[in-house]
Amino acid sequence: MKRLNWQNIRLVLIIVLMVFFYSFSMKRNNERLLKSVNISFAAGKENNFITHEMVNNLLIQNCGEPLSIKKEKVALNTLETVLEDHEMIEKAEVFSGIDGSLNAHIKQKTPIVRYMSDNAKYYLDNKGDRIPLSENFSARVPVVIGQINDAKKSNYVYLFNKIANDDFLKKSITGLTILPSGSVVMTNRDYDFKIIFGNPIHVDKKLKNYKAFYKHAIKDTLIKNYKTVSLLFTEQVVCKK
Template identity: 25%
Template sequence: MLRKIKIKRGVYFVAGAILLFVLIGFVSKKQMDKPFSEVYIDIDYSQGNYFIHENDIRKLINAPGNEVLTGSFAGDINLRNIETKIEKHPFVKEAEVFRDLRGNIKAKIKQKKPIARIINNGGFGAYITDAGEVIPLSDNYTARVVLVKIPSSKKYKVSIEEDEQGKGLFEMVSYLEASKFWKAQIAEISMDKRGEMILYPQVTRQYIEFGKAEDIETKFSKLHIFYTKILPEKGWNTYEKVNVKYKDQIVCE
């Protein structure tokens, strides 16, 4: 008797699964046969960056060879091709393109996150993203990030980590990005040909000789002592320069 009950349950389960697959296939086919009327674009602005606008994405979607025409059947549109086209935009981190139940096309866009802006005297300018990518400046928006001045001979193309100095620079700006205090405090970094860095604070008048991007956490710990103990006692504008390059020393002038 128990064996018969188990067999019946198994039959019902298989029959239900087949029916479910048939219904899914039917709904999917109905979606494919629907002419769509709209492309909906959702850009994530939660990080406060506005490099991309809806019109920028529409231009990519409707570029020659990739046109999405209102009234086209949903099944005739290659969503993967549209995703690939959108993801080639220098400020797009990720794109997801799909159909809704009404057959309309939806595109969800995530932007890349810049953490520093680099410039040199040779006219080169770009952003460094939190992934170490080098992306161009934007005509739409200027991100409020730390400014980095590099030697005129440096022109990073794809990644800031193309050489040892670039790796050190990325480690430095990543550290600032991760620290709420130092991110607010440091306005500018100047790096010379040897990779030596000078930091310029937002508020106080003294500049900081930091040296190379080595022992970063230790050097910032010394700077924290300078800002929380030395300056309150001696006066915020007493010193013109503070040097944390040397081990176990804070040199103030």
């Protein structure tokens, strides 16, 4: 008869005990009630379009009062989907902590223009998606008036993004009017002249020309006399008094 290898038996017992205690602790952890709900916002956007209270209400509507349910009953993926379906939320991360907390980290959508027509008023984000107006916050972004052609929407959104991502243009351009022809006329903050941009093509070149013109023109007092500044020709800027 072979002698028992007590070292192997002891190793097996240790492994069995580890599995048991791990399973026991996991079960106890999952049965614990949530102790707190922590809601945070990315990039310091805490008090803009959506508030802590609004996020908390969304959580309550979809999982009940968080502090009265067990951790194992919380469907984190479902909560993330629910939050991301909200018109003002771009990304949501929901996770539970070992301290018994339910955590929701929210990235809000960022408006780049405010669209206004007789029938609708809303913001557009950098993807061209709608963001409803909010009673909590009003973004300082250019106002867009006119009909956006769906077939060319990506071109307009590209123009809006170029303005939003440029420090000078973001401060200077206050409005864009889209004419029935699809041509764009812009207004600026400091002077009364209209900027005839034309159709949203050759966007980078036209904006580069405008910035070069502006940098040069502000040195000349005649800039106050201009009625229009045309960017229709990509090789030059044409001004009219």
